[in-house]
Amino acid sequence: MKREVPPQQAHRLLATRPVCLVTTMSQGQVNVMTLAWHCPVSLDPPLLAMAVHPSTLTHELLRQREECVLNIPGRPLLEAVLTCGSITGRDEDKVSRLGLELEAGQALDAPWVVACLAHLECVLVDRIQPGDHTIYIMQIVSAWAEEEAFGQTWIAPPAADELAPLLHLGGAAFATLGSLSSQTNRDAEHE
Numbered sequence: 001m002k003r004e005v006p007p008q009q010a011h012r013l014l015a016t017r018p019v020c021l022v023t024t025m026s027q028g029q030v031n032v033m034t035l036a037w038h039c040p041v042s043l044d045p046p047l048l049a050m051a052v053h054p055s056t057l058t059h060e061l062l063r064q065r066e067e068c069v070l071n072i073p074g075r076p077l078l079e080a081v082l083t084c085g086s087i088t089g090r091d092e093d094k095v096s097r098l099g100l101e102l103e104a105g106q107a108l109d110a111p112w113v114v115a116c117l118a119h120l121e122c123v124l125v126d127r128i129q130p131g132d133h134t135i136y137i138m139q140i141v142s143a144w145a146e147e148e149a150f151g152q153t154w155i156a157p158p159a160a161d162e163l164a165p166l167l168h169l170g171g172a173a174f175a176t177l178g179s180l181s182s183q184t185n186r187d188a189e190h191e
């Protein structure tokens with residue numbers, strides 16, 4: 001038997017994606033925000049879309065400085081994910097509160113969150129406002145990943161708990177990678 005899912009919850013049927021800690025930096029101010037609504041939209045050039053609410057400080061900093069880093073946290077950063085997703089940088093410096101170690105990235109001024117498993121450095125290409133979030137289309141200019149956690153794909157199951165990206169199910173619910181189903185002899189049109 002199937003139950004009807006309200007349209008406003010239906011996006012959860014398209015989960016899971018790794019939750020991200022997005023770092024932005026403008027005029028010396030660094031901010032970190034939790035973001036789960038992101039999606040690849042082009043291979044060449046490599047583009048992703050991310051939905052950012054206009055009320056956030058991240059939205060404002062992205063307007064000022066059109067770049068950000070999507071840092072992908074592992075399980076040990078769950079508390080930071082929830083804190084960065086519930087407090088605005090307008091009220092408190094989340095980097096200091098959480099004692100997050102930052103490091104200069106490769107191509108941008110926006111920094112990496114060192115404890116994360118991977119970092120996608122992105123610059124703005126376009127933005128649209130179809131609903132209550134702004135869709136930022138970002139080009140990935142540089143990406144780095146912990147080699148014990150990511151080979152050609154995320155390694156599943158991970159060798160250790162801390163190497164598992166946090167997959168967002170919705171709200172404050174997360175999963176981690178379990179078993180792998182793979183057919184390496186078949187080409188997949190979408191990589």
Ligand SMILES: Cc1cc2nc3c(=O)[nH]c(=O)nc-3n(C[C@H](O)[C@H](O)[C@H](O)COP(=O)(O)O)c2cc1C
Binds near residue numbers: 035036082133171172
């Ligand atoms: C798990 C999780 C996922 C979230 N995903 C998004 C998202 O995709 N887009 C968004 O605008 N806000 C999202 N949020 C809410 C923001 O992280 C939250 O509003 C944050 O306080 C904004 O921070 P800022 O004002 O410092 O930028 C999410 C929160 C959580 C806990």
